[in-house]
Amino acid sequence: MKFGGTSVADMEKIANVARHVKREVEAGHQVAVIVSAMAGHTNQLVAWTNEAARDPDRGEYDAVVSAGEQITSGLLALTLQGMGVAARSWLGWQIPLSTNEMHGSARIIDIDGSMLGTRLDSGEVAVIAGFQGIGADGRITTLGRGGSDTSAVAIAAAVKADLCDIYTDVDGVYTTDPRIVSKVRRLSRISYEEMLEMASLGAKVLQTRSVRMAMVNGVRLRVRSSFIRPEDAEPVDINNLQDQGTLVCDEEDIMEQHIVSGIAYEKDEAKVTLVKVRDKPGVSARIFGLLADANITVDVIVQNVSEDGRNTDVTFTVPEADLRRTLDVLERQRDEIGYGELVSSSDMVKISVVGAGMRTHAGVAAQMFSALAENNINIQAITTSEIKISVLIDANFTELALRTLHTSYGLDQT
């Protein structure tokens, strides 16, 4: 069970979390709980580190910031004990949860689940400080953004948990954004691959990093609401995981696979086109190498085959916030790259149709293009992966496109 910062924001909410845990313990389950810092506390600690030094050393940053999870893990263990539930807190270094020494964004190397396992077997709840680990140098590390989700999945893998329940402020993953499309449906199951492709929807729910780790380690993840009263929820029934939230699992575990599972979107994209680039080996590497050096993340890349065999057009998207810097880099290196014109437009949105069923079904892309065309929505670029088709359109058409596609692929709630 994993609870984020808003779920442990004060002592009352921590007591609420404890009642969720108690319900599962009383149902006979062995429980490890991973907690974040109290909402706002991490920000306070981060602010202090920035006051202390202009570019705070990441090792010290980790020592300071990890204290937030340390506090909540101890407080939740105490609260459970106060309710008569055997519990103890675990810090990253006590487990140990070993990471590399990339402070501030460390990667998990290994988790020794043996001590945890022994204590879980004895009936004790393990309350684990999320987001933190220990480097080979014996210093505290933190896992960076979404770190507590990643901790939860990694711990679940280490103790071979049957399920990793992520309690969050939404009650599952939806076919698309409920704020835009009213007829959305909650997905009872979704495959890891789809969840990753749905990043724009899923990121509000699960960090993609934790999904990737769950996929690699075969951890069954479930997204469920932390707002439901602990007494109103049924304890986990491992043979019936569809009744609450959304289960993220292997494709094979989804009996009736929809062709399209959801429609994702990514706002604030900007499109850049280099017209008449000399079409010779290494030119793409040069362009995107320059942007990578400038720490600009490029998303969609489309390169047309050149008509005359000598020149080509290269189109790609960058976050709108990076557009100015992107153009600067390319203009400064115009001679080195060698291109005719530099064209850009901001206010773009990327709409993606995601579905594992595409692997075996033809015509999904054609359906998308015609549905958009019928609504006079102009497609400015297209990319595809095995289970996703993405198009770049004018941001003004976001709502129309999402609704049209949601209906077209039969995702509307009936």
Add this chain to the structure above:
Amino acid sequence: MKFGGTSVADMEKIANVARHVKREVEAGHQVAVIVSAMAGHTNQLVAWTNEAARDPDRGEYDAVVSAGEQITSGLLALTLQGMGVAARSWLGWQIPLSTNEMHGSARIIDIDGSMLGTRLDSGEVAVIAGFQGIGADGRITTLGRGGSDTSAVAIAAAVKADLCDIYTDVDGVYTTDPRIVSKVRRLSRISYEEMLEMASLGAKVLQTRSVRMAMVNGVRLRVRSSFIRPEDAEPVDINNLQDQGTLVCDEEDIMEQHIVSGIAYEKDEAKVTLVKVRDKPGVSARIFGLLADANITVDVIVQNVSEDGRNTDVTFTVPEADLRRTLDVLERQRDEIGYGELVSSSDMVKISVVGAGMRTHAGVAAQMFSALAENNINIQAITTSEIKISVLIDANFTELALRTLHTSYGLDQT
């Protein structure tokens, strides 16, 4: 260097501490700094543990409360780095500072100073979270009241420091309480034994536990002010430690030993007399055993020789707050103890004349008694140790007695 909670209460004060440290580093000293939690933060954490459970498990209490020192140690290390001073933070378990598993009031068993020493030799400042250690079970422990002073002394012993400077909100140890006697003098040196006997004065400055540890390990302790501007203080000159604060050291290191170093007092004492106690073996053991069982701390004990060889009077003091309970215990056990009358008076004060020179000088006690008699101050009980004479008097005479004795022993500032 050790700084308490008020010295690290906010980022501005932490910067002040960093400048104190920088001054010493620039003078060529190797520095370990021990810090407490930000003032008030520990109280907040303790309050949360009490909210979480009625009688919080001490292990979890320690996990939560130790986060306070973790935060300040990291922030001070960062602040030093920001000033161009190489530094890193150390938590109790990283050193390691090993304790027993008496959570909440753990005792230090061993400190491995080797890693610290190597890093200090490399010129790096060690910023150490005070108050905390690690038990054999791998869990965080805290050292209880005055824990950070104790940490500082223990670390000083482990790294064989030349000096342990305790920065506090007074600028040294005085001949008596400056709030009562205006002509007080700051002592440039005081022996460990005297400091322990001056507990009533010293406790505001140094926890007796840390003084005892310094004495056993031969750590030279100095009490000095954290309020002086870092730029206004001279860096430590190990050959001249008398210019600032008060040095607590071996008796042999004090060249010109005063016969009397200071006058201490302890308020809110209550006197209890058991009249006509049957004078037979074991009766004292029974009386004080009963009080110990009731968790009542007895201070002065005076037993007069019985005149007739069959009865005796037993007088002792207890904290005034415990007087009611003390009388209850003794009345309930009247038959078991066997005594004639039970007499008590509250509002007493214990005045102590302290001086290592007493060992070799006669007449110190006589001088005390006559000085008090000249002022018509009635002595209600007397106890002595090798370097201390204590008398119990009516609390109304506290100020008169302190001033009289301060002058009589030549302690007044000239």
